[in-house]
Amino acid sequence: MGKFLKKHYIMAPGPTPVPNDILTEGAKETIHHRTPQFISIMEETLENAKYVFQTKNNVYAFASTGTGAMEAAVANLVSPGDKAIVVVAGKFGERWKELCQAYGADIVEIALEWGDAVTPEQIEEALNKNPDAKVVFTTYSETSTGTVIDLEGIARVTKEKDVVLVTDAVSALGAEPLKMDEWGVDVVVTGSQKGLMLPPGLALISLNDKAWELVEKSRSPRYYFDLRAYKKSYPDNPYTPAVNMIYMLRKALQMIKEEGIENVWERHRILGDATRAAVKALGLELLSKRPGNVVTAVKVPEGIDGKQIPKIMRDKYGVSIAGGQGKLKGKIFRIAHLGYMSPFDTITAISALEFTLKELGYEFELGAGVKAAEAVFAKEFIGE
Amino acid sequence: MGKFLKKHYIMAPGPTPVPNDILTEGAKETIHHRTPQFISIMEETLENAKYVFQTKNNVYAFASTGTGAMEAAVANLVSPGDKAIVVVAGKFGERWKELCQAYGADIVEIALEWGDAVTPEQIEEALNKNPDAKVVFTTYSETSTGTVIDLEGIARVTKEKDVVLVTDAVSALGAEPLKMDEWGVDVVVTGSQKGLMLPPGLALISLNDKAWELVEKSRSPRYYFDLRAYKKSYPDNPYTPAVNMIYMLRKALQMIKEEGIENVWERHRILGDATRAAVKALGLELLSKRPGNVVTAVKVPEGIDGKQIPKIMRDKYGVSIAGGQGKLKGKIFRIAHLGYMSPFDTITAISALEFTLKELGYEFELGAGVKAAEAVFAKEFIGE
Numbered sequence: 188m189g190k191f192l193k194k195h196y197i198m199a200p201g202p203t204p205v206p207n208d209i210l211t212e213g214a215k216e217t218i219h220h221r222t223p224q225f226i227s228i229m230e231e232t233l234e235n236a237k238y239v240f241q242t243k244n245n246v247y248a249f250a251s252t253g254t255g256a257m258e259a260a261v262a263n264l265v266s267p268g269d270k271a272i273v274v275v276a277g278k279f280g281e282r283w284k285e286l287c288q289a290y291g292a293d294i295v296e297i298a299l300e301w302g303d304a305v306t307p308e309q310i311e312e313a314l315n316k317n318p319d320a321k322v323v324f325t326t327y328s329e330t331s332t333g334t335v336i337d338l339e340g341i342a343r344v345t346k347e348k349d350v351v352l353v354t355d356a357v358s359a360l361g362a363e364p365l366k367m368d369e370w371g372v373d374v375v376v377t378g379s380q381k382g383l384m385l386p387p388g389l390a391l392i393s394l395n396d397k398a399w400e401l402v403e404k405s406r407s408p409r410y411y412f413d414l415r416a417y418k419k420s421y422p423d424n425p426y427t428p429a430v431n432m433i434y435m436l437r438k439a440l441q442m443i444k445e446e447g448i449e450n451v452w453e454r455h456r457i458l459g460d461a462t463r464a465a466v467k468a469l470g471l472e473l474l475s476k477r478p479g480n481v482v483t484a485v486k487v488p489e490g491i492d493g494k495q496i497p498k499i500m501r502d503k504y505g506v507s508i509a510g511g512q513g514k515l516k517g518k519i520f521r522i523a524h525l526g527y528m529s530p531f532d533t534i535t536a537i538s539a540l541e542f543t544l545k546e547l548g549y550e551f552e553l554g555a556g557v558k559a560a561e562a563v564f565a566k567e568f569i570g571e
Numbered sequence: 572m573g574k575f576l577k578k579h580y581i582m583a584p585g586p587t588p589v590p591n592d593i594l595t596e597g598a599k600e601t602i603h604h605r606t607p608q609f610i611s612i613m614e615e616t617l618e619n620a621k622y623v624f625q626t627k628n629n630v631y632a633f634a635s636t637g638t639g640a641m642e643a644a645v646a647n648l649v650s651p652g653d654k655a656i657v658v659v660a661g662k663f664g665e666r667w668k669e670l671c672q673a674y675g676a677d678i679v680e681i682a683l684e685w686g687d688a689v690t691p692e693q694i695e696e697a698l699n700k701n702p703d704a705k706v707v708f709t710t711y712s713e714t715s716t717g718t719v720i721d722l723e724g725i726a727r728v729t730k731e732k733d734v735v736l737v738t739d740a741v742s743a744l745g746a747e748p749l750k751m752d753e754w755g756v757d758v759v760v761t762g763s764q765k766g767l768m769l770p771p772g773l774a775l776i777s778l779n780d781k782a783w784e785l786v787e788k789s790r791s792p793r794y795y796f797d798l799r800a801y802k803k804s805y806p807d808n809p810y811t812p813a814v815n816m817i818y819m820l821r822k823a824l825q826m827i828k829e830e831g832i833e834n835v836w837e838r839h840r841i842l843g844d845a846t847r848a849a850v851k852a853l854g855l856e857l858l859s860k861r862p863g864n865v866v867t868a869v870k871v872p873e874g875i876d877g878k879q880i881p882k883i884m885r886d887k888y889g890v891s892i893a894g895g896q897g898k899l900k901g902k903i904f905r906i907a908h909l910g911y912m913s914p915f916d917t918i919t920a921i922s923a924l925e926f927t928l929k930e931l932g933y934e935f936e937l938g939a940g941v942k943a944a945e946a947v948f949a950k951e952f953i954g955e
């Protein structure tokens with residue numbers, strides 16, 4: 188246990204901290220799902236989900252992680268041999284590719300350096316070269332690199348074409364601005380343990396009419412993830428819904444609605460700014476060329492054992508951040524500002540990072556990171 | 572709600588944060604108290620309480636706040652007309668005086684400046700002048716001023732005399748070193764919502780044989796607080812015990828035992844050091860002439876509206892600290908480091924204080940307080 192009490196701070200990009208007001212909802216009595224009481228809870232919940240997705244389309248929620256929602260998108264949109272454009276600029280772009288492979292898609296890969304963000308121009312070029320592509324798979328916030336793409340600009344390209352734009356908003360929903368209808372994003376998928384401030388275990392997906400046309404045509408095998416079944420039974424679930432997770436989702440969506448989705452986006456932006464300012468003040472570099480406000484990926488400085496950073500932060504300070512995934516293992520570390528986070532959580536993370544870097548022999552002025560973060564917050568709090 | 576999520580940080584000297592592992596104990600099924608199961612829970616709990624009091628004497632727990640335990644001490648030790656020496660150097664010294672008045676004691680008051688600490692010499696002098704005094708009432712940690720007295724030194728004086736030393740350890744137990752038996756403190760009283768990390772509602776008291784002699788002789792009216800009834804039914808309660816609070820107390824005492832009481836004292840000392848260093852770095856002054864590690868009382872700087880400090884910290888930053896009580900209202904503010912607190916809680920409090928002081932127009936270098944606190948923690952964490 189060491190000298191101090193070790194409280195636990197989840198500062199990894201999911202799972203994120205779950206507010207007690209949500210956890211206690213999960214502890215309520217499990218009622219039967221085929222009752223008017225529960226159907227009305229589902230109805231209210233899915234209505235509020237539309238607000239967070241910024242859509243008039245139905246949102247479907249089912250028990251699985253975000254990967255299940257990604258699979259639902261692929262299985263329902265891609266038939267064997269269909270051409271799919273897949274952007275791969277990190278671990279979760281790779282996941283789209285793996286799913287498309289599993290369902291026998293004819294993959295056109297836009298392979299980018301990890302940390303790069305695909306541009307609308309690159310999407311347009313790929314579509315011009317592949318006019319028969321049925322779907323474009325993108326990652327709105329690439330959690331493995333802390334990168335956010337210009338989804339609005341990309342949707343401006345795909346909207347005019349006979350192609351369905353799918354985005355993985357697993358880590359982005361409730362963190363990065365996302366206006367599904369206004370921008371014209373056709374399919375949005377997400378999971379519960381990120382901006383929605385819930386434990387893992389629930390996936391959400393929304394599709395517009397353009398996407399539904401493709402769903403009706405898909406010849407891919409699917410059962411649990413067959414979205415037609417969810418559409419038919421809406422707002423009920425075709426199978427047993429995760430009753431207590433739905434209670435928690437209802438509460439989370441109420442909280443987000445009360446705060447206002449624009450405020451939610453804005454506070455993520457400021458926490459991101461503060462983290463970036465702190466990291467810069469410590470003389471460190473960001474990995475991403477287009478950093479988002481979900482998670483900040485920081486390059487491990489020369490001569491420091493990168494794997495030690497998340498380890499010491501977790502074991503000694505109780506602060507769970509993430510290391511690098513795949514080819515970035517040991518080369519970066521990632522501090523999230525995702526979900527139920529206050530400025531003092533960010534300050535805690537930066538402070539623990541300072542202790543950790545000092546211990547590892549990295550040279551900087553103790554307090555410099557926290558000071559830089561405080562300066563960003565002071566501007567917001569008191570205008571100076 | 573403002574721009575950010577406002578999490579709640581209880582940094583006042585009680586109630587203190589309750590760990591979730593304790594809260595969930597309170598949510599367990601309420602069983603009947605006259606069952607072997609519950610009696611065995613009581614027994615285990617009160618045994619572990621002895622460890623925290625550092626005594627072989629029985630510890631009694633009953634439903635009331637700390638003031639109830641103080642009343643139990645007075646009602647059981649002081650008969651009308653008995654001479655009692657009462658140290659008054661703050662709000663809680665005043666409470667001893669009020670209780671002694673209510674029970675018709677002949678009060679010898681040692682009245683000190685708020686922020687001063689009574690010395691063993693002052694106690695000795697009062698006892699030499701009043702050899703017929705039956706009881707000495709002291710406040711180990713005077714929460715209203717952030718002062719800790721030399722209780723060990725005082726006990727050295729009273730031990731040799733025919734007088735019972737009572738100390739209010741409501742805020743001190745589980746924070747300041749306290750060795751009831753070794754030092755020879757005759758009566759120790761405490762409450763649940765401080766170092767014991769519980770919600771308010773439970774009081775604990777322990778008495779040695781010297782004190783029990785006086786209890787047997789007391790002619791003061793008492794019923795609920797009649798300690799003879801508790802002694803007789805030990806470990807059971809004479810009336811219905813607060814079953815779920817006992818569950819929580821059991822868990823809290825297990826946690827303290829696992830951590831080790833010396834470690835608990837030591838981490839309070841370091842959090843106190845860090846807070847004092849931060850406050851000094853901000854150019855502020857302490858109130859207390861003998862500051863303790865329960866709560867740090869800081870003088871409001873010239874020209875600043877002192878009442879605004881706790882108000883802004885609570886309403887804008889979610890950080891509940893305390894203002895001044897009684898004659899110190901508006902003149903000090905108090906930041907606790909009591910109970911379930913980590914270094915990052917202290918850093919959070921100092922950071923919120925910095926934002927608050929800036930807003931109120933106090934001049935200092937933003938980040939200086941946090942930097943000074945980090946320097947104290949870095950010494951402990953990484954030895955530099």
